[in-house]
Amino acid sequence: MSNSEQQAPKKDAPSRRTFMKAVAAVGAGSMLPTADLAAQAPAASSTRVIDCHQHYGSPGYAKALAAKVGRPMAGFGMVTEDDVRPWRDYSSAKALEFLDHNGLAAAVLTATNPGTWFGDPEETRLLCRDLNDYGARLCSDAPKRFAFLASLPLPNADDCLKEIEYALDTLHADGISILSSYEEHYWLGDPIFRPVFDELNRRKALVCVHPAKPFQTLNHIGITEFLTDTMRTLYSLLTTGAATRYGNIRFLFSHAGGTMPSYIERFKIAEPGSTDEALAREAEPNSHLYHLRRFYYDVAQSCNSVQVQAIKAIAGTSQLVFGSDWPMIQTTDKANAGSRQLKGLEKCHLNTTELAAIRGGNAGRLFPRIAA
Secondary structure, eight states: OOOGGGGOOOTOOOOHHHHHHHHHOOOOOOOOOOSSSOOOOOSSSSSSOOEEEEEEEOOOHHHHHTTTTTTEEEETEBOOEEEEEEEEHOOOOHHHHHHHHTTTEEEEEEOTOSSSOOSOHHHHHHHHHHHHHHHHHHHHHHHEEEEEEOOOOOTTTHHHHHHHIIIISSSSOOOEEEEEEEETTTTTTTGGGHHHHHHHHEEEEEEEEEEOHHHHHHHHHHHHHHHHHHHHHHHHHHHHHHHHHHHOOEEESSSGGGGGGGGGGGSSSTTTTOHHHHHHHOOOOTHHHHHHHHHHEETTTTTTTHHHHHHHHOOOOEEOOOOOOOOOSSSSOGGGGHHHHHHTTTTTSSOHHHHHHHIIIIIHHHHHHHOO
């Protein structure tokens, strides 16, 4: 699914015209995460485990979503009660309780689906600012327990520039969070994202990519489409040359790369039937395999030997970090979601050094502020 293969937007869709026109050149700034935040005792645990995939929502965001339930939204689809429920009573106290109960030292917080784009750029700007201010307050209240990745008000690139500068230079966000696709037709390798990513590349920013919710439920297979969107955006970044253009961005992809490992023969890293030989060699600079090996992947909802061993074969355990996906984890026992996934990780045929790296060591390179 290269850029040329992506479906062209319909000319009679006003929200898509707005999306294309909104992307303009963005300006400059610098990202220097703060290093002098007040110290705070870590969670009680024999090993400092970092949860690199946890979500949060502000009261203002919950209120805005609640007003949209059941209404078709341009740029998203249908907001449901399930989209609102996790944020109605979300609090830092509940997040800290989850960390302590599961033996997790710290968490990296991001907003998640349905995101902030519903067809109105001004609303999107305000929602992102509200989420980012709230995330910064959570970190300020518990600086050694939380990091947060700021949301961007796509599709308006000028608004994105301002929010990048505010979030990274004023709020000292630990990076940026973005969805894998927008408007059903635009994956991250598309040139419409170039102005924003060029600025993030200049800053050498950390960018977490979370899969976008499918526009359609596709009967009962919506969750499979959700994971496949990560594969699509990875393919888009590679085949358009965007991964090379944005070579300074530290990308972190969710759920062990989604369905990407099962499509590896189609990722053009070797002739068909020669993938194993390619994986055994050092990757050529800026090749598809080179970028797959420099990207990071969390193992949220993926702590099983099939997925972990597959992504290990492609990228190595040095690129894997732990994640719980709380409170969005697909389980009836959310209180124990973190510890259960850690136990699952121990069954993935990894040695002690590899386990320690995934549990927290690798996260230290991405989130040094909460790793010590």
